Amino acid sequence: MKRGQLARIAHIALSFTVLVALLADFLASDLPLACHTHGQTYLFPNLTHPVTLDGEDCARIRAEAGPGDWSVDPPVRFGPRVGTSLNGSPRVAPPWAVAGHPLGTDQEGRDVFARLVHVSRTSLGIGFLAALVFVGLGAVLGGLAGFYGGVIDALVGRLIETLTPFPTLILVLVVQALVLHPSIETMLLAIGLTRWTEVARVVRAEVLLVASQDYALAARALGVRPLRVLVRHIAPNAAAPVLVTAAFGIAQVVLIESSLEFLRVGAPSSASWGEMLSEARGHPGAYWLLLFPGLAIFVVVAALNLIGEAWRDALDPGLAHAAERIASLDPPVPRVGD
Amino acid sequence: MLRLALRRLLWAIPTLVGISLVVFFVTTLIPDPAASLLSSQLAAIGTDKSAEDILTARRRAHFLDLPRFVNPHPEDVRSRAEGDVQRLADGASLPASAATVASADAAASELARLGGAALPYVLPELDKLKPGQRGKVAVALAPVAERMGFTGVRFDDPEEASRFWGRFWEDRAVDFTGPAVHRAVHRITQDQTVLRVRDILEVDTFALGDLVAAIAETKDRQTLSRLSDLASRVAGRHVVLPEGAGDAAVRRLQGDWQEWWFVHREDYVALDGGERIAARFTETRYGRWILRGVGGRLGVSSRDGEPILDKLERRAPITFALTGLSLLLSYAIAIPFGVLAAARRGQAVDLVLAAILFALYSLPTFWVAELLSHTLASPIARGAGLVPLDPNHAVYTRTTFIFAVAALSTGSMALLSRYERASLLDVLRQDYIRTARAKGVRGSRVLIVHALRNALMPVVTLAGLQLPTSFGGAFVVEEVFRLPGMGFETLRAVEAHDASWLTIMLLVLSVVAMVGLIATDVAAGALDPRVRDIMLARAGGARS
Numbered sequence: 001m002k003r004g005q006l007a008r009i010a011h012i013a014l015s016f017t018v019l020v021a022l023l024a025d026f027l028a029s030d031l032p033l034a035c036h037t038h039g040q041t042y043l044f045p046n047l048t049h050p051v052t053l054d055g056e057d058c059a060r061i062r063a064e065a066g067p068g069d070w071s072v073d074p075p076v077r078f079g080p081r082v083g084t085s086l087n088g089s090p091r092v093a094p095p096w097a098v099a100g101h102p103l104g105t106d107q108e109g110r111d112v113f114a115r116l117v118h119v120s121r122t123s124l125g126i127g128f129l130a131a132l133v134f135v136g137l138g139a140v141l142g143g144l145a146g147f148y149g150g151v152i153d154a155l156v157g158r159l160i161e162t163l164t165p166f167p168t169l170i171l172v173l174v175v176q177a178l179v180l181h182p183s184i185e186t187m188l189l190a191i192g193l194t195r196w197t198e199v200a201r202v203v204r205a206e207v208l209l210v211a212s213q214d215y216a217l218a219a220r221a222l223g224v225r226p227l228r229v230l231v232r233h234i235a236p237n238a239a240a241p242v243l244v245t246a247a248f249g250i251a252q253v254v255l256i257e258s259s260l261e262f263l264r265v266g267a268p269s270s271a272s273w274g275e276m277l278s279e280a281r282g283h284p285g286a287y288w289l290l291l292f293p294g295l296a297i298f299v300v301v302a303a304l305n306l307i308g309e310a311w312r313d314a315l316d317p318g319l320a321h322a323a324e325r326i327a328s329l330d331p332p333v334p335r336v337g338d
Numbered sequence: 339m340l341r342l343a344l345r346r347l348l349w350a351i352p353t354l355v356g357i358s359l360v361v362f363f364v365t366t367l368i369p370d371p372a373a374s375l376l377s378s379q380l381a382a383i384g385t386d387k388s389a390e391d392i393l394t395a396r397r398r399a400h401f402l403d404l405p406r407f408v409n410p411h412p413e414d415v416r417s418r419a420e421g422d423v424q425r426l427a428d429g430a431s432l433p434a435s436a437a438t439v440a441s442a443d444a445a446a447s448e449l450a451r452l453g454g455a456a457l458p459y460v461l462p463e464l465d466k467l468k469p470g471q472r473g474k475v476a477v478a479l480a481p482v483a484e485r486m487g488f489t490g491v492r493f494d495d496p497e498e499a500s501r502f503w504g505r506f507w508e509d510r511a512v513d514f515t516g517p518a519v520h521r522a523v524h525r526i527t528q529d530q531t532v533l534r535v536r537d538i539l540e541v542d543t544f545a546l547g548d549l550v551a552a553i554a555e556t557k558d559r560q561t562l563s564r565l566s567d568l569a570s571r572v573a574g575r576h577v578v579l580p581e582g583a584g585d586a587a588v589r590r591l592q593g594d595w596q597e598w599w600f601v602h603r604e605d606y607v608a609l610d611g612g613e614r615i616a617a618r619f620t621e622t623r624y625g626r627w628i629l630r631g632v633g634g635r636l637g638v639s640s641r642d643g644e645p646i647l648d649k650l651e652r653r654a655p656i657t658f659a660l661t662g663l664s665l666l667l668s669y670a671i672a673i674p675f676g677v678l679a680a681a682r683r684g685q686a687v688d689l690v691l692a693a694i695l696f697a698l699y700s701l702p703t704f705w706v707a708e709l710l711s712h713t714l715a716s717p718i719a720r721g722a723g724l725v726p727l728d729p730n731h732a733v734y735t736r737t738t739f740i741f742a743v744a745a746l747s748t749g750s751m752a753l754l755s756r757y758e759r760a761s762l763l764d765v766l767r768q769d770y771i772r773t774a775r776a777k778g779v780r781g782s783r784v785l786i787v788h789a790l791r792n793a794l795m796p797v798v799t800l801a802g803l804q805l806p807t808s809f810g811g812a813f814v815v816e817e818v819f820r821l822p823g824m825g826f827e828t829l830r831a832v833e834a835h836d837a838s839w840l841t842i843m844l845l846v847l848s849v850v851a852m853v854g855l856i857a858t859d860v861a862a863g864a865l866d867p868r869v870r871d872i873m874l875a876r877a878g879g880a881r882s
Binding site: 158159161162163164165166167168169170171173174175176177178179180251255256258259262263264265274277280281284290294297298301302305306 | 705
């Protein structure tokens with residue numbers, strides 16, 4: 001398989017996951033997409049959850065349907081929160097054992113597919129939002145360090161040096177344990193504040209490189225203000241490597257977030273793939289509880305890693321020594337002494 | 339080489355300070371007990387004195403009563419005692435209002451707590467006060483006299499109390515000196531007689547420093563129990579050695595007293611000269627926190643009262659063995675894999691390896707660990723003689739440990755072999771390899787002898803960067819396999835909000851990781867002169 005094809009698959013997989021997360025309510029919900037019942041027409045009750053439909057679900061609306069009533073159900077007719085009571089049968093059911101549950105149900109009788117789809121927002125959301133924090137912070141600090149040099153550079157260098165030995169997972173765990181109200185926000189901040197070093201390093205190196213190029217020198221010689229040189233000439237060049245680092249970074253954040261949730265030290269308010277896996281530990285025989293959330297994490301992380309590698313190779317064609325690198329899945333080579 | 343190592347070590351000092359500042363920042367996230375109290379609890383405190391005391395004690399244990407980094411006016415026993423006397427005197431002379439009465443009451447109770455240690459700063463000043471003020475101070479000292487065992491004096495009578503304290507200081511000022519108290523405490527560790535106990539009781543809290551030092555040194559249970567009882571009486575605490583206590587209980591008792599003394603020392607000891615100047619920085623939250631660590635007293639766990647150091651001694655070997663072995667295993671597998679993939683680049687072996695390694699690289703560690711632990715618990719594994727996980731998780735076996743190492747290794751193994759392959763391919767493009775081939779050196783020899791040595795360097799130095807990640811992975815793996823390491827302890831600490839363990843554990847792991855980074859940097863410099871030159875030219879001498 002060619003490298004380009006792999007990268008394309010990765011892009012598709014990631015877009016697909018994001019789309020699924022966005023459309024979760026349309027894929028799995030206990031209320032129909034649209035229906036006409038008890039003399040009233042509802043459009044997208046799965047999004048709006050009208051009070052008049054409290055306690056109703058797809059099956060009941062269908063069963064109670066009188067003449068002239070109709071409803072359009074989502075593919076999976078169960079929400080992520082409410083478990084269905086399966087009369088007599090065990091609550092943990094394997095895929096397709098109970099009609100309408102394509103990936104089975106968990107220990108509380110909740111639909112695995114519905115949960116999987118809905119909680120994907122947590123992992124992806126934290127991944128992308130944390131990336132915003134650490135890319136922003138890293139770009140600013142790395143940019144300042146590279147552009148102004150001197151004391152600022154030394155300070156940022158010390159800061160990077162200080163944060164590098166910290167195990168992010170454990171640091172975030174401790175922060176979540178100590179703050180009064182652990183939440184997604186504190187987790188985002190803790191991850192963002194510790195993982196910016198990679199971006200800062202990349203940006204600093206890029207700024208140093210670009211600032212010494214002729215066009216940047218020419219701009220300065222023309223009397224362009226330094227800040228403008230930074231924004232107009234240097235930033236666009238530094239953006240691409242930052243994106244590469246961000247892709248790898250998001251993959252790491254997704255792994256860290258799910259590990260934290262697996263250890264039950266993440267945000268207590270939100271469900272996530274890691275938490276699903278953590279709950280699966282109580283049911284060793286139920287492979288589907290372990291398999292699907294794990295697969296979901298894997299797909300997202302693998303796609304992000306592949307995308308990062310593809311972007312990096314696209315940036316630096318010199319690295320892609322044609323014959324040798326076709327189909328090879330090379331990691332970033334550590335640039336010693338850089 | 340030596341220059342590089344020295345330079346790197348020297349630059350580690352600011353990094354160390356930085357690490358301590360980061361962890362200190364994390365400790366500031368610990369909610370202030372006062373802030374986390376509910377309003378109903380606060381209302382209860384208004385009437386309940388002991389609740390307020392508990393709150394104050396808890397705040398002091400975290401040094402929340404101190405400023406963060408600089409303390410312009412460090413408090414010691416002298417300043418506290420003089421302030422109390424002043425407030426009592428004000429209470430006697432100023433017109434009585436609710437505020438002055440409350441302030442005088444607080445001063446009286448603090449003076450009673452400071453006790454004998456405050457007397458050298460209070461009693462000589464008594465004569466300089468007006469009679470009314472003198473009586474007020476003398477009455478405030480009544481609980482101290484009672485603690486000392488003086489009876490038969492009516493301490494609630496200002497006249498009589500003043501006379502008593504005047505006489506007391508004339509008679510016993512000589513006892514309130516360091517050497518005298520030191521001798522008294524030494525005598526009581528030898529043998530306990532009523533007279534010797536009186537000697538201690540009559541200097542009250544002035545002897546606490548020596549008492550705590552004696553408690554820390556004493557091995558004999560009986561003496562220890564006596565000393566602890568005596569110190570408890572003087573300090574108004576209740577710390578007893580239970581009957582038939584084991585070594586752990588003895589250490590806990592000693593740790594408890596040392597910790598208490600560390601927090602409260604300045605209530606009983608005056609700061610002089612250099613100590614007074616240093617106190618501007620040491621009498622701060624950050625200063626006390628660092629000093630506690632430097633002194634080897636890492637505090638006690640708020641979960642079960644066990645000294646943190648003991649916990650570390652018990653837990654750390656498992657975590658470090660886990661990470662160390664997994665790194666070794668990763669390299670043992672990754673290097674042959676990397677060489678194989680590079681040698682057969684573009685062929686089926688390379689493709690299959692690349693796919694497998696990429697998959698392993700993207701799998702969450704806990705998921706792999708969970709799968710492996712299921713394997714371990716499966717009937718097949720049991721039939722093969724592998725011991726399943728102990729349902730009570732009390733013991734772990736060699737088998738679970740090996741499985742844990744394997745689970746932890748997957749990620750780093752995949753990462754390292756991919757780096758190794760890439761690094762080897764880079765080296766294989768070098769001119770000297772072409773020269774070797776042109777000379778007619780065999781392909782395998784070129785690969786192993788000429789290329790591998792240079793290709794190993796960047797990969798081996800990755801170990802330092804891999805260490806923090808491995809620590810995180812070890813925590814997850816320990817939880818899955820129920821290995822009683824630092825991660826296991828940490829998750830229990832999270833449930834119990836054991837802040838001391840959490841912060842110390844974070845500090846220890848980051849410092850270990852920092853040492854690992856330095857070691858690999860120095861190793862890289864030693865192996866490759868080019869790297870050494872670059873590192874020596876850079877400020878800080880770190881490989882980026």
